[in-house]
Amino acid sequence: MIEITSASTEMSWNERGRQLLDAGNIAEAIECYKQSSDPDSLDEREARDMLIEARAHLSRKYFTEALECFEEALIMGTDIQRSQALEGIRTVAEARMKLPRLTATLMKGLRERFGKRGSAAYGLALASEDDNIILLTEDAIEALPEHLKRGSRIGKLPPRLSDITFPISAQRGVAYANMDDVQYILDIARALKERGNIHREHTGHPVNSVGTSR
Numbered sequence: 152m153i154e155i156t157s158a159s160t161e162m163s164w165n166e167r168g169r170q171l172l173d174a175g176n177i178a179e180a181i182e183c184y185k186q187s188s189d190p191d192s193l194d195e196r197e198a199r200d201m202l203i204e205a206r207a208h209l210s211r212k213y214f215t216e217a218l219e220c221f222e223e224a225l226i227m228g229t230d231i232q233r234s235q236a237l238e239g240i241r242t243v244a245e246a247r248m249k250l251p252r253l254t255a256t257l258m259k260g261l262r263e264r265f266g267k268r269g270s271a272a273y274g275l276a277l278a279s280e281d282d283n284i285i286l287l288t289e290d291a292i293e294a295l296p297e298h299l300k301r302g303s304r305i306g307k308l309p310p311r312l313s314d315i316t317f318p319i320s321a322q323r324g325v326a327y328a329n330m331d332d333v334q335y336i337l338d339i340a341r342a343l344k345e346r347g348n349i350h351r352e353h354t355g356h357p358v359n360s361v362g363t364s365r
Contacts, residue, residue, distance in 0.1 A: 165222050168240075172218075177244045184240055188233070189226050198228030198236075205239055212283065212326035213309050218243045246328050250283050253333055257285075260337045264344050271318045273343040278312060283328060285336050286321035294346050299339055304332075 164187035171180035205220030218240065225236040258277070261270050270276055274291025278284040292305060308324055327333055 165226070169218075169222075172240075172244050172247070175248060177241065177248070180244065181237060181241055184222075184225060184237060187222075187225055192227045193229070194227045195229050195232065198224045198232045201227070202232060202235055202239070205236075208309075209239065209243065211306060212246075212328045212332075214243050214247055214283065214328075215311070216309055249328070253327060253330065254280070254283070256330070257327065257333045257336060260333070261340055264337070264340045270340060273340070274319060274321075275340060275343060276317060276319050276321070278308075278315075278317065278324065282312070284308065284312075284324045284326050285339075286317055286319055286324045287339070288319050288321050289323070291339075291343055292323065295339060295342055299335075299342060304335060 164183055168180045168184040168187070171177075171183055201220045201224035205217045205224065208214075208217035208220060221236045221239040221243065225233055225240070228236055254277075261275075261277075264270075265273065274288035274294075276286045278286055286308070287305060292300065304325055305323055306326070308322060325332070325336055325339070327336060
């Protein structure tokens with residue numbers, strides 16, 4: 152392992168790793184992340200907290216937040232913690248690789264259900280092309296049958312999304328990372344369409360056929 156003590160170089164290694172992850176090159180990204188180390192920043196307790204937070208985000212399928220926490224733990228952690236952080240980064244990367252196919256399947260299903268009217272008219276919209284989160288208005292959530300509201304799949308949005316203008320007003324949503332999640336969202340869409348819950352509160356921004364901002 153190459154130890155780098157410059158803070159700017161530390162950021163450079165993490166940025167390079169992130170760029171490689173975005174390009175889908177997981178193996179090279181991990182090798183790059185391995186070189187990110189700053190002994191002067193060693194803080195075992197803080198690294199432990201970062202790992203706990205990262206795993207909590209990962210369980211909610213908030214991959215951006217999880218990756219950021221794993222990167223922090225990587226810089227300040229012990230060798231064991233660094234190993235755990237690298238494994239976490241790999242897990243996030245592998246999960247993100249599946250998202251384009253899942254998003255395409257989801258968007259196709261929403262178009263089939265809502266047609267030209269678009270899902271936003273029913274209180275449901277994709278947060279963005281870069282986020283694996285479907286937004287739901289409170290009216291839409293209230294309109295759902297009980298079996299779709301039970302459990303913890305519908306949760307609060309990550310704080311980083313709080314200042315973004317969306318095509319609908321939403322504080323909660325559903326994150327997806329597998330076909331089971333996609334099917335659950337499509338079940339929600341079907342229920343909203345059948346109940347005719349037309350949501351009329353829009354931001355005024357153009358939306359496409361599945362309710363995402365252009």
